[in-house]
Amino acid sequence: MDVARESIELLGQLARLILFEETRHGLRDREWTALRFLARANRFSRTPSALASHVGTTRGTASLIINELEGRGYIEKSRSAKDKRSVTLDVTQQGKKLLARDPLNVLVNAIAQLDDDRRVGFRDTLRHALDQSDTGHQRHRADICRGCMFLKESRPSPEGGVSADFTCRLFRAAIADAETLLLCASFEQRKR
Numbered sequence: 500m501d502v503a504r505e506s507i508e509l510l511g512q513l514a515r516l517i518l519f520e521e522t523r524h525g526l527r528d529r530e531w532t533a534l535r536f537l538a539r540a541n542r543f544s545r546t547p548s549a550l551a552s553h554v555g556t557t558r559g560t561a562s563l564i565i566n567e568l569e570g571r572g573y574i575e576k577s578r579s580a581k582d583k584r585s586v587t588l589d590v591t592q593q594g595k596k597l598l599a600r601d602p603l604n605v606l607v608n609a610i611a612q613l614d615d616d617r618r619v620g621f622r623d624t625l626r627h628a629l630d631q632s633d634t635g636h637q638r639h640r641a642d643i644c645r646g647c648m649f650l651k652e653s654r655p656s657p658e659g660g661v662s663a664d665f666t667c668r669l670f671r672a673a674i675a676d677a678e679t680l681l682l683c684a685s686f687e688q689r690k691r
Contacts, residue, residue, distance in 0.1 A: 513606065516602075516606065517603060517606075519602070523602045524597060524600055524602075525571065526567075526568075526597075529554055529556065529560075529564055530564055530567055530568060531601065531602070531603075532553070532554050533550055533553075533554055533561075533564045533565070533568060534568060534573055534574070534590065534594060534597070534598060535598070535601065535603070536550060536553045536554070536641065536682065537550065537574060537588050537589070537590050537594075538590045538594070538595070538598055539681060539682045540553075540641070540681060540682045540683070540684070541644065541674075541678055541681040541682065541683050542587070542678075543667070543670050543672075543683060543684075543685065544641065544681075544682060544683050544684040544685070545587050545588045545589060546585070546586065546587065546588065546684075547561050547562060547565060547586060547588070548561075549641075549684035549685075550564070550565065550588065550684075552641075552684050553640075553641050553682075553684055565588065568594070571593075572591055572593045572594070573590065573591060573593055573594035573597055574588050574589060574590055574591060574594055575588075575589055575591055576588055577589065626642075630688060640686060641682040641683060641684045641686055642682065642683065642686040642688075643679065643680050643681065643682060643683070643686075644665070644667070644674060644678065644679040644680070644681065644683050644686070645679045645680065646686075646688060646689055647667075647683060647685075647686050647687060647688070647689060648687045648688065648689045648690065649667050649668045649669040649670075649685070649687065650665055650666075650667060650668075650674065650679065650689075651665060651666045651667075651668055652664070652665055653665055653666055653673075664676040664679075665678075665679055669685055670685075
């Protein structure tokens, strides 16, 4: 059998494990996807519209997911200090405890058992496949800031100070080094 086709069939089997039809620990697959995303998203992406985009649903359906997660105490909403119409979604301690029981942890642990080279190679292979599939559709996807075309590394000023490690040119905001490893819903692949 063709190795590329066999690989895709294996990914399909893994997808069925990820996108289950029943509930697990009281949540459906889209609610798990939302909770996972919010736990890894940067401050610009923890919004209802970014969540809707990531989950692949309408804003109305995203609101239902948000209400379900908030009602169970897994996330909380807070109004933006800058724009009172804007809402930020944060995972609560209870949500973090639930994520420790995430059904995907079995797959995460299986990949974590690989040696460093194989683990990085596996991730890079999946990212390459995703990049190739996105080119024809021009879809936006969430990814870490490190590979985004909007991320700019800050340079020391002539006075000798630097206010932040990086700057997001899209949001015109300072980004700390640790934030560059979080998911952003406005990610755009840096041209190679």
